[in-house]
Amino acid sequence: MDATKNGKPPGAASSHNRIFDVIKTLQSSPRPFVDERTIKGALSALQRGPIHFCRNNVIACEGDAADYIFLVVSGVVRTCKTFQNGTRNVVAFYLPGDLFGLDDQKCALSAEAATDAMVLFIKRSGLLSLAARESRVSSFLLAVTTGELRRAREHGLLMNRNAKCRVATFLTDLSKRLGKTGSIDLPMSHQDIADHLGLTIETLSRTITGLEQSGVIARASPRTLTVRNQYSLTRLMT
Amino acid sequence: MDATKNGKPPGAASSHNRIFDVIKTLQSSPRPFVDERTIKGALSALQRGPIHFCRNNVIACEGDAADYIFLVVSGVVRTCKTFQNGTRNVVAFYLPGDLFGLDDQKCALSAEAATDAMVLFIKRSGLLSLAARESRVSSFLLAVTTGELRRAREHGLLMNRNAKCRVATFLTDLSKRLGKTGSIDLPMSHQDIADHLGLTIETLSRTITGLEQSGVIARASPRTLTVRNQYSLTRLMT
DNA sequence: CGGCAATTTGAAGGCAGTCAATTAAAGTGG
């Protein structure tokens, strides 16, 4: 919503990384990934970057032609929909290893850096024509899209539940995706989380305070949480 | 949720229809579809049905192995998620020509006939191996899944808006999908719609009454609506 | 016409939103 400060690159990922390596390195085993040397070369030719974005920088604009799809190398990216009245919704967060923007011809959503982030650009047309030649690539793309669909649906369902359930689910899910069990360092702002969960920051804050007071979680700082009672947290998700 | 009365098949579609023909016939031009004779034969071998389901019959059960994907030939199908407390959410409605169940290995949702319906079964494994050989099929599947994703996201966003907006959007969208402009014959029950929009039937009813009283729509019967003021209806969607 | 299911309407309560003010944290410049 506001301006930008340029500065320090946030994380790992040398500029020589190639998409295949990144996919292979970052994607954990349960997720599908491509695994062929012949494909590797073709992919290399399609990519650009990784490019560094400072927090709140726009990576792709709502309505732009979607010439590229994106791979998060480090940091967190959010996709947003902004309405006429100024309301903003965060549709999804993407973490290192996540591929996004596969969706449409035209960007239905804007993509922004929720933290300082490195993002690899991959030419859409090239990837799609590669997919037409290599069934492994096409089935990979289908698997990624299917995964996104599953997430989108679960998120839609979550929007019909109360604040406590939404927050508990978000925290559990994020902690799982970050691979840290027990402690959760929220990489994004409360505002981003609230907009993702369809709540106000006030309600989010009150809900977290509630979780703290009932001993489910503890807070070192607003962004640093610890799960004190995993069982209770899980039960709140239902 | 309750029993079933067997009886009359509801619509067109002789049992000799083949998936290719059905896709070609039913899917309107803006949607992507396969268009190759060589593929046609392969598809024919994969299909079974169409099979008739009476209203509220279960087509696929939550948790089942997802051996088939489905093509709605006639009627309306709903996919549902039921929670422990008995709450039910309708994730999506599928109309004639819609393909669904492409999502996952395991059914995350149950599929049920929202009206009497004819559904064509297509063997998942066969279709996927066909997609591996025929890039036209794989790109078709990707396009279908991408479309589902777009819908799922829009629906998720809709859940953050008020009842009037949800109902207006649903009515507009349904009328568009049914291809009828102006008049809307709701094929599914208010309960189904309410569960789809994350509202109670009471709120849905009150909202529709509100729309009627403000002259936006008119009602012949609870299920038969007429758009009186398209502009107002569209403005409510924002 | 009778019986059941679906829809509508009414009244009261709860959860989250809004508005407003305070506190905490983080960045800036001297």
Add this chain to the structure above:
DNA sequence: CCACTTTAATTGACTGCCTTCAAATTGCCG
């Protein structure tokens, strides 16, 4: 390193939309 500015997060009081519970009405099908 500290004072200052700016941003982020918390807390409180009140309002409003939607839900819940209850009852009446309508529509449908035998």
